[in-house]
Amino acid sequence: MENSSTVIDLILLGMTDNPQLGILLFGVFLIVYIVTVLGNLGLVVLIRVSPCLHTPMYFFLSNLSFLDVCFSSVTIPETLANLLSKLQAVSLLACVTQMGLSIIFASAECNILASMAYDHYTAICHPLLYHITMSRVRHLELVAGCYLGGLVNMVSVTTSITQLSFCQPHVLPHFCDNPLLLTLACSDHWVTQILIVGCGGFTLITSIMVILVSCLSVLMTILRIPSASGRQKAFSTCASHLTAVGLYYGTTMYTYLQPSQRGSQAGNQMVSVFYAMVIPVLNPLIYSLRNQEVKVALQKILKKNEEIKAKRRESDQYQTTSWGKTCSGPMGAGNASELSEFFLVGFTNELQLQPILLALFFLIYAVTVVGNLGLLVLIVVSSRLHTPMYFFFSNLSFIDFCYSSITIPKMLMGFFSGCQTISFSGCVVQTSCFVIFAVTEFFLLASMAYDHYVAIFSPLLYRIIMFPRFCLQLVAASYAVGLMNTVLLTNTAFHLTFCKSHVITHYFCDISPLLKLSCSDTQVLQLLLFVVVLMCLCP
Structure with a gap:
């Protein structure tokens, strides 16, 4: 026994x-x-x-x-x-x-x-x-x-x-x-x-x-x-x-x-x-x-696209005219804090393509969720995979899941409801999450490369160098660098003034599309963005 x-x-x-x-x-x-x-x-x-x-x-x-x-x-x-x-x-x-x-x-x-x-x-x-x-x-x-x-x-x-x-x-x-x-x-x-x-x-x-x-x-x-x-x-x-x-x-x-x-x-x-x-x-x-109510609800959502397409065209024309007048006014700019929402253009206004894109991106997101969470569960429950390499791999899967979850669900709900707007605070949160996961993934990939280097070139010292506490420190440092860059970039970006339009030519909020909407000096933000990208690529 x-x-x-x-x-x-x-x-x-x-x-x-x-x-x-x-x-x-x-x-x-x-x-x-x-x-x-x-x-x-x-x-x-x-x-x-x-x-x-x-x-x-x-x-x-x-x-x-x-x-x-x-x-x-x-x-x-x-x-x-x-x-x-x-x-x-x-x-x-x-x-x-x-x-x-x-x-x-x-x-x-x-x-x-x-x-x-x-x-x-x-x-x-x-x-x-x-x-x-x-x-x-x-x-x-x-x-x-x-x-x-x-x-x-x-x-x-x-x-x-x-x-x-x-x-x-x-x-x-x-x-x-x-x-x-x-x-x-x-x-x-x-x-x-x-x-x-x-x-x-x-x-x-x-x-x-x-x-x-x-x-x-x-x-x-x-x-x-x-x-x-x-x-x-x-x-x-x-x-x-x-x-x-x-x-x-x-x-x-x-x-x-x-x-x-x-x-x-x-x-x-x-x-x-x-x-x-x-x-x-x-x-x-x-x-x-x-269930007839479920069928009717789905039909209503699909039929909404016709009305929303017409409203979107009217909204685009009105917003372009309105914001153009603001630029030419005596103040010359509207502060970003006065904005209540941004409009996301998305991929297409063609109604025929929207159901196809909805199905395609929904399938991609489902495979992303299933693949990464399945891999994460597999690493957790399999004792043979409790090694530094798979510890980094599980964090990479978690980041990929989060990375896609901050952008794709909002886009899918836009296909469903036809509403492609995002609030100013929602744009701040989405941009912040996007930056932190993107930067963290760069440094996590660098940590995985270092782990491979030690395993291949110093196999006898591998368990001494890559001990659990050091692996935790590497992962924690990756998240810390991502958080630091997020605070720096988003704080600078959302203190700009936006006067050209509040139409973002993208399907989610990101710093690069926001730069095109600003009528204030963006040189500092562009320099910071260049430094961050360079720092991410150097490891």
Whole structure:
């Protein structure tokens, strides 16, 4: 018997031993993961930018989509890594962390589904009291309670599992999950088993009871609705919800409420894959394809482009004339602090190209997020990658994720809503973030080059030179230099006066386009910008 505190690594066998089948499964699961992220994040963005979807029901639905993205991101990247390697080692701490996050998101999703059922019940059975019962405070409290319930379950189960002893071999069939981890325990784990069944059973039974009572009440009310269209709308809403509930609860109960792992390994593996990968990609399809309000909201956003194009042309003409008069006035300049917003020209005004660009940039952003966050998670959970080189690499992935997140989402929302304006303070924040991540990435790449130099030319002294504290100092210095340059450049840039126009010929705020709008002396800022660029290139 070996205590769990002494276990260094667990071995994840993966889905198959066949290399050809592994490559095929890798492609399938990667496509499923990308579609999951695109579908759920797309639904969240649609709900966010559509005022007609700002209701409690769609607030719950946006949280459900967020949980599906998180739940998939906890398991699928690790599964993809396993498919590309014969054996994948993972530390016990990383395994317990993955398991704990899965418990939080799975429990919270059960509670969210119950909250959505209660929302349907209130909307259909008590429509006159709906806005009072489902006030903003109430649905925020419900969502907070859903996450809190998941956190309580996670703490209870993971605390108990970490007290167990594990015997050799430390081999798991696929990703870390509490029923699978219990099979490795050689100490008495009946208390842990009771906790898993108790926490999972309480969450499932209470949420199922809420759903059943709500659906029965809704059904009885629907049958009394005289309007055929009203009955059809109510049935459609409930059918979508019951479909999602049936798929999710069926697989979850099979996995977590068995007294022991009586099923075959292949059967348990297939069920785990289904609830971890397939259900998250189905939820946005279930709630959007059968939901007329979502379709109407999407159509309204797409139709807005016609009106916005005409308004944009009028706005451009008016702003050019107005700001031109300001330049020729006696003052000759308008202070930047008087500006309320800038107008971003973007890529094109052609309506035919905008849906294509929206899809293209959305796909690029999704791949960027999935790739960099997946790589970051892989480096964190894989003990073999806990080296200075991959520590720098994980920071580079984090910076790339942040770098794209400060520009692309704003551009995508502009495609959705047609609004390409950005406030003065928003422009300051976007420019500051852009500079800090750009400069930091230059110096981080220089640190990685130095790490390669030491590893190749001084391999015997590598662990002495590149010890953890020094690596942390290099990364901290990179961020510090980026912050220092941000303060210097943005403070100088936004103290200029802007009088030519407030139309930025770019799709995000940057210092170079801002220089073209200034009517004051920009030589100091240009010199600072040249020095910063030179300093970034020199390392």
